[in-house]
């Protein structure tokens with residue numbers, strides 16, 4: 001079985017600062033991977049390099065056996081990669097329904113051809129909002145949302161692109177216990193439908209219950225990768241977290 | 245909200261254009277044709293500017309350059325191989341549309357104020373080229389004798405200024421229909437995502453560079469169309485009039501004052517500012533025009549940052565849900 005995502009020796013610098021230092025990572029189709037690490041360890045930067053938001057200097061990314069290097073972010077989204085932003089980036093001038101219309105129009109639509117009628121589009125947008133519990137606010141603007149609701153919108157927009165690989169970058173920060181359970185159930189459902197998921201999270205209980213495998217970044221290096229129970233006992237991981 | 249589909253909207257807009265034409269023909273005063281031509285020209289320019297500046301959020305200071313390219317394409321054709329004005333309009337659209345595409349390629353990687361400065365630089369470079377190009381009149385300018393009448397097949401003669409007025413009215417109708425069609429389309433959503441957040445747009449699958457290039461091309465093309473009949477209107481075209489500051493300033497100020505998020509804004513702004521300037525030209529002097537525009541712009545930025553349309557929408561919302 002070939003890996004769905006194959007990250008090979010990726011490095012990224014910001015000026016003189018090395019944010020990612022030779023990261024290797026494989027994700028199998030259908031897998032649920034947890035990606036953890038202290039603040040500033042490079043998790044979001046890795047996501048940005050995988051999704052084309054940032055260009056890595058070294059190394060390469062392969063998706064379904066095809067190299068993604070040099071492809072713009074939108075092309076990667078069309079191939080089936082979608083991510084939520086850690087700091088939500090909603091389209092401010094559009095209501096929630098229209099926010100979700102964008103990935104449908106530009107990614108799903110272009111993949112399937114003009115299959116969807118205007119009515120189909122509308123109901124699909126509402127379905128996505130319902131999925132994250134925002135249906136009641138369909139016609140409201142992003143500025144009317146709380147930070148937590150914006151996270152949900154962010155996740156719904158990524159799911160809206162109907163990805164093969166979904167990367168959720170801290171979708172649960174600030175959520176209540178029951179909301180975390182809702183999002184976990186949602187991610188599990190998506191995973192059951194065949195979507196591979198990388199979850200980046202600081203809430204350990206959520207990561208542990210979700211992940212089949214855990215990878216740990218510390219200061220731009222991957223220090224552990226394996227079964228969650230083993231990884232959290234790894235001395236190097238423990239040191240990184242305690243030293244924080 | 246009353247929802248009107250694109251087909252219906254086009255028919256209504258064309259009908260309004262026809263009524264304006266019929267009314268003008270009935271009044272039939274040359275001065276009114278002259279004055280209204282200018283306002284219509286500003287409707288086209290403001291609508292064109294808004295496609296890039298309002299919908300996508302990229303401020304173009306070089307509107308005069310695109311307008312002048314349309315005007316000078318006509319001067320060139322007039323000397324080289326005269327063709328009817330509707331053909332000149334198509335040529336102006338092609339020249340300025342391609343220039344818009346080229347400018348997009350060169351400058352769209354620049355964000356915010358850098359993009360605006362680059363467009364200003366483009367205008368300066370082009371004006372320098374035209375000043376030194378003798379074939380189109382160089383710095384002296386070019387005379388284009390406007391005929392008194394236009395002879396149509398079948399021996400019908402129409403007043404030439406009425407003909408120019410009719411052409412600009414048609415362009416205004418065309419521009420408004422195009423703008424509104426874009427607003428409701430996939431492309432319109434793409435434009436709005438660029439105005440809001442390009443990174444999120446890319447992540448959602450919007451090919452931002454391509455979408456922006458479409459915007460600069462359409463915007464440039466309409467400015468070129470607005471400029472193409474201009475030499476016939478003015479009769480004597482100088483670089484300083486074609487590249488006039490008033491075009492750059494007005495095509496920004498009109499959408500800003502009217503409101504940049506929909507097709508109505510540039511229309512309202514152009515009618516309001518255009519009429520105010522015509523009035524000032526007659527009653528005071530044309531020199532105060534830019535002063536009026538400047539003052540109104542400052543006033544609106546303070547009182548109604550979302551333009552007149554934004555102000556009205558706000559009021560309506562408050563009125564509906566007290």
Ligand SMILES: Nc1ncnc2c1ncn2[C@@H]1O[C@H](COP(=O)(O)OP(=O)(O)OP(=O)(O)O)[C@@H](O)[C@H]1O
Pocket residue numbers: 014019037038039040041042043044045046086
């Ligand atoms: N655009 C940028 N320019 C300069 N430095 C950056 C940039 N983006 C990230 N960094 C730096 O790179 C490092 C890694 O950041 P990153 O956001 O990837 O961390 P993270 O693991 O996602 O942290 P967190 O858990 O807080 O989200 C940090 O030190 C950050 O300051």
Ligand SMILES: [Mg+2]
Pocket residue numbers: 043044045086169
């Ligand atoms: Mg992060």
